[in-house]
Structure formats: C-alpha cells, structure tokens
Amino acid sequence: MVVVDDLGPRGLRVRQPLLGRAGPGDGGQDEDERERGEGGRRQAGAHRPMLPKSYHAGRMTRPISVHKFGGTSLGSAERIVAAARLLRKAAARSPVVAVASAMGGVTDVLLAAARDAERGRLAAARRAVAAVRDRHQEAAAGISRATGKAVAFDEGLLGQLDTALAGVSMLRERTPRVTDLISSFGERLSAPLVASTLEALGTPSHAVDARAFLVTDERHGGAQCDRKRSDPRIRRALLPLAGKGVLPVVTGFVGRSPSGETTTLGRSGSDTTAALLGAALGAREVVIWTDVDGVLSADPRLVPSAHLLSRLSYREAAEMTYFGAKVLHFPAVLPAIAEAIPLVIRNSFAPAGRGTTVSSRGSERKGVRAVTSIPGLCLISLDGRGMTGVPGIAARVFSTTARLGVSVVMFSQASSEQNIALIVPESDRARTVAALLGEFRYERLTGAIDGVTARAPIAVVAAVGDGMRGTQGIAARVFDAVARAGVNVEAIAQGSSECNISFAVEEADRASAVRALHEVVTPE
Incomplete structure (x- = not known):
C-alpha cells in the first residue's frame, strides 16, 4: 500500500510502503493501531512503490480536482449519465475524485420511512x-439503455435497510444513531450507480464508502470530522486509485464514529465530504455541481435582473451565506477554505456556463457586489438613559441570548449608549424578551432601563462586497437608494471590515429595499 505524507495544500510526498499493513476492510490490525508505534516504522529493505503517473519527483504534477454532484444532478438515469459524462471530461484534464449525493428526494423518503417505523407502521x-428500490432499478435500466451496456442495481443494501426499519418498529424507538444509519442508504445506493455508469462509458471507476476513512465524533445528525485521523486514511484510500487511472466515486454525507457507528455530517453534508476530500488531497479545486448557474447578485424572485457573479472572495461568500444566500452553505465547505482551495459552483443542467468561483481572491471591482436579505425576524430594543457609561450591559445581553441558544442575526448600539437593538428569529421572540426582562429586572426597578420592547415581522437587508472597503460614498449611495424607495430603516450595522452594510426594515418593505439597493450594485 502506498503511504502519503502531507506537505501542505498543494504538494504530497510519497513514502516507502509499509509491509504487513492491511488497508481498510482488509482485516489485520485496527487502523488506529497501525498509525501508532510499530505500524509507523518503515521496514528495512522495502522496495519503493510504483508511483502514480500524476507524481513526479515526489510531488503531484497534475493536482486532483474533486467534483460533487447534488441530488437534483443525480435525480434520474438521464442526469446520472450526464454527470458521468461531465466527470469523464474533467478526468481528461486532471485526476478526479467524485462525491455523490443521494438521488433527489431519496433521503426524505428514507427519513419518512423511519418515522413510520417508529410509529409501528x-x-x-x-x-x-419498495419505492426506493423501484426508482434505482429504473435508473439502472435507463442507464443501460443510454450507454448500451448492462448496468445492474445491487439490492443487497436494501435488506440491511429493511432490518434497520424492522428494529425501529419493534422497539418503537428511533434514536439519532439509527436515524443516521437509515438516512445513509441514499448515498450508499447512488455512488455505485454513478461508478457503474462511468464503467459503462469506458472510464475505470470504483464506488468508495466514505465510512472507510471519514472518522467523526459521536454527534449523530451533525458529526464533525476528525481531520487528524481522517486525512491520512483519505490519501491511502483514494490516491492509489487515482494513480491507476481509476475514478473513485465517494459516498457523500456519511462518516463513521470512533466506535464504528454510521454518522452523518449535517446540512449540506455532501458538500462537507467534498471539502474534506479536497483539503486532504491538496485538490486544485472543488467543483459543486447543482441546478443553478452559480451565485447571483440578488434573489431572482425579488430582482429579476439579478446577474451571475463570476468570482467571489471567501469573505464575500461568507457574508452572503449568513445573510440569506442559499446556493452555498458556507460552514459545510470550511475545510477547503482553510486550505485556500477554490470552490466552483456550476450548473449540471447547463454545464457550458462558467459558474461562480469562490476563492481567496474575489473580483477587483469597486462597490457593492450583491444584495441579500433574511425575512422572519424580530427587533428587540432595550432603552434607558441609565445605561450610559455602565459597563457590561451588552455583555449581559449576549450572555442571555447565549444561554437560550438564540442566534443574534444583527446587533446595533447607539453611540449615546441609551439604546441597544438586536435582531433575532421571530420564533425566538417571546422567550428572548422574557429572559431579558428577567436579566435586567433590577435596572427596570431603578429606572436605569425603561423596558424591553419587540417588533415583528422584520427583515434584514445586506449590501455585500469587498470593493466597498475604502470606497468613499458607499453608505450614502446605499441609504439614498433605500430612501428613494420610501423604505424606513429601523436599525443599521456595519463591520470594521467594511465589506457589509446591513440594516433592518419592516418585512413588508423587504422586496422594495432589495430592489432599490440592487440598483447600486456594480455590474459584472
């Protein structure tokens, strides 16, 4: 087996093979034991391994790219064949590792089945x-017709799924652990179909279960990957395949705990898988294939003239995601961002489009790049002349919301210190107000604080752009545009980075504010 040491995000060094070491699933020593002590020593006289063609003088000359396909991109036989053709095209340029989500809607069906089983149904x-079986069988038949090669669907996994559901039904209990196991079958069924399609088209491929190398904590439903333990396993599992010209298709969304239980990576978990693989392999890029052209300058439902953003910086993408942009779930791709690996969002239904590249370097254009918004919020205000000059008021506000587990979307404080405004989800309104009234009950009795008030529904609108930094007149243009639209601004916040100006408005004015603000967006 080839063992690889990491030299950083762009280079890999190959060591001598370790004799007597078993690979994942080969039996022999436990993986963790093999990484300690005796398992970490080279054997005297060991021969150098045959290096993959993508290596030269101990380094990769053609860095790997990771391509992840979402559920809509794998939703039918036609889409799976289209995805396989895109992978073949990418593999002609550089080695490729693919990440497969479940076929669109399958995970929801599996979770519904788990709930039915829990109720004894x-x-x-x-x-x-049976519906999941039929859908995958139909996909396999359609792939066979499209490629002219027989592609079979292995039903063996469905027996394991039936056993899990029967256990839930018998116990009338659906634990987070068994929920993760049941929801993992979607990716475990789709990855072999994608790999078989590639084989039918003439590209050597192999489906790889990510549980063989993605080690996570025990937090079922939103597990965190242990990169120190996972990264070497990823390289051992995937680099030899890539070096032989085999295109690995990895199951997204799933991992395993140290005790060997199946875990899932939470929201946008397949994106997380792709980011983790990209980081471990020093990938040239991570491509996320979806059903939209990329990131737009605004929500097209609110602004029909919204245009595609060809480049975004990581900071801009983070701001846009936080303030409502849905294309990229920023926390899911942090492993790739930590290694400065570009993320490319492309449309598998229109692959000729350039998509959006998110990297450390965004556009050089000045001004506002995009407008985003979040509806369904509440504005909570603390008012009182007695707050002026009193240290710790804001800290107590944040301590209170932290104890409740309430996310503060936006915070604003008057320079006179006589008013503090915070924006929280409207669903958290009652308990946040009650907790703040309790926290400041003494100040209310003494008159230092007049009271705690709440207004809803509120929306937060944000102007985003690295090019706003140091550009004179940006704030004036933003608020002049909003004023011309007749929208009243309830609260304002701007970070010292100057790449975001956010403000609160009545939710009824949200669409008007977004459209007005989009008029000052710098065109591509």
Whole structure:
C-alpha cells in the first residue's frame, strides 16, 4: 500500500510502503493501531512503490480536482449519465475524485420511512423501501439503455435497510444513531450507480464508502470530522486509485464514529465530504455541481435582473451565506477554505456556463457586489438613559441570548449608549424578551432601563462586497437608494471590515429595499 505524507495544500510526498499493513476492510490490525508505534516504522529493505503517473519527483504534477454532484444532478438515469459524462471530461484534464449525493428526494423518503417505523407502521415503511428500490432499478435500466451496456442495481443494501426499519418498529424507538444509519442508504445506493455508469462509458471507476476513512465524533445528525485521523486514511484510500487511472466515486454525507457507528455530517453534508476530500488531497479545486448557474447578485424572485457573479472572495461568500444566500452553505465547505482551495459552483443542467468561483481572491471591482436579505425576524430594543457609561450591559445581553441558544442575526448600539437593538428569529421572540426582562429586572426597578420592547415581522437587508472597503460614498449611495424607495430603516450595522452594510426594515418593505439597493450594485 502506498503511504502519503502531507506537505501542505498543494504538494504530497510519497513514502516507502509499509509491509504487513492491511488497508481498510482488509482485516489485520485496527487502523488506529497501525498509525501508532510499530505500524509507523518503515521496514528495512522495502522496495519503493510504483508511483502514480500524476507524481513526479515526489510531488503531484497534475493536482486532483474533486467534483460533487447534488441530488437534483443525480435525480434520474438521464442526469446520472450526464454527470458521468461531465466527470469523464474533467478526468481528461486532471485526476478526479467524485462525491455523490443521494438521488433527489431519496433521503426524505428514507427519513419518512423511519418515522413510520417508529410509529409501528412497518408496512408503510416497507412500501417506501419498495419505492426506493423501484426508482434505482429504473435508473439502472435507463442507464443501460443510454450507454448500451448492462448496468445492474445491487439490492443487497436494501435488506440491511429493511432490518434497520424492522428494529425501529419493534422497539418503537428511533434514536439519532439509527436515524443516521437509515438516512445513509441514499448515498450508499447512488455512488455505485454513478461508478457503474462511468464503467459503462469506458472510464475505470470504483464506488468508495466514505465510512472507510471519514472518522467523526459521536454527534449523530451533525458529526464533525476528525481531520487528524481522517486525512491520512483519505490519501491511502483514494490516491492509489487515482494513480491507476481509476475514478473513485465517494459516498457523500456519511462518516463513521470512533466506535464504528454510521454518522452523518449535517446540512449540506455532501458538500462537507467534498471539502474534506479536497483539503486532504491538496485538490486544485472543488467543483459543486447543482441546478443553478452559480451565485447571483440578488434573489431572482425579488430582482429579476439579478446577474451571475463570476468570482467571489471567501469573505464575500461568507457574508452572503449568513445573510440569506442559499446556493452555498458556507460552514459545510470550511475545510477547503482553510486550505485556500477554490470552490466552483456550476450548473449540471447547463454545464457550458462558467459558474461562480469562490476563492481567496474575489473580483477587483469597486462597490457593492450583491444584495441579500433574511425575512422572519424580530427587533428587540432595550432603552434607558441609565445605561450610559455602565459597563457590561451588552455583555449581559449576549450572555442571555447565549444561554437560550438564540442566534443574534444583527446587533446595533447607539453611540449615546441609551439604546441597544438586536435582531433575532421571530420564533425566538417571546422567550428572548422574557429572559431579558428577567436579566435586567433590577435596572427596570431603578429606572436605569425603561423596558424591553419587540417588533415583528422584520427583515434584514445586506449590501455585500469587498470593493466597498475604502470606497468613499458607499453608505450614502446605499441609504439614498433605500430612501428613494420610501423604505424606513429601523436599525443599521456595519463591520470594521467594511465589506457589509446591513440594516433592518419592516418585512413588508423587504422586496422594495432589495430592489432599490440592487440598483447600486456594480455590474459584472
């Protein structure tokens, strides 16, 4: 087996093979034992391994690219064949590792089946399993017709799924652990279909279960990957395949705990898988294939004239995601960002489009790049002349919301210190107000604080752009545009980075504010 040491995000060094070491699933020593002590020593006289063609003098001359396909991009036989053709095209340029999500909607069906089983409705759960079987069989048949090669669907996994659902039904209990196991079957079914399609088209491919190398914590439903333990495993599992010209298709979304239980990576978990693989392999890029052209300058439902943003910086993408942009779930791709690996968002239904590249370097254009917004919020205000010059008021506000687990979307404080405004989800309104009233009950009795008030529904609108930094007159243009639209601004916040100006408005004015602000966006 080839063992690889990391030299950083752009280079890999190959060591001598370790004799007597078993690979994942080969039996022998436990993986962790093999990484310690005796398992880490080279054997005397060991021969150098045959290096993959992508290596030269111990370094990769053609860095790997990671391509992840979402559920809509794998939703049918036609889409799976299209995805395989895109992978073949990419593999002609550089080695490729693919990450497969479940076929669109399958994870929801599996979770619904788990809920039915928990209620004792095993027959309904089994009907859902039959629907999943039929869908994958139809996909396999369609792939066979499209490629002219027989592609079979292996039903063996569905027996394991049926066993899990029967256990839930018998116990009338659906633990987070078994929920992760049941929801993992979507990716475990789709990855072999994608790999078989590639084989049918003439590209050597192999489906790889990510549980063989993605080690996570025990937090079911939103597990965090242990990169120190996972990265070497990823390289050992995937680099030899890539070096032989085999295109690995990895199951997204899933991992395993140290105790060997199946875990899932939470929201946008397949994006997380792709980012983790990209980081471990020093990838040239991570491409996320979806059903939209990329990141737009505004929500096209609110601004029909919104245009595609060809480049974004990591900071801009983070701001846009936080303030409502849905294309990229920023926390999911942090492993790739930590290694400065570019993320490319492309449309698998229109692959000729350039998409959006998110990297450390964004556009050099000045001014506002995009407008985003979040509806369904509440503005909570603390008012009182007695707050002026009193240290710790804001800290107590944040301590209170932290104890409740309430996310503060925006915070604003008057320079006179007589008013503090915070924006929270409207669903958290009642308990946040009650907690703040309790926290400041003494100040209310003494008159230092007049009271705690709440207004809803509120929306937050944000202007985003690295080019706003140091550009004179940006704030004036932003608020002049909003004023011309007749929109009243309830609260304002701007970070010292100057790449975001956010403000609160009545939710009824949200669309007007977004459209007005989009008029000052710098065109591509």
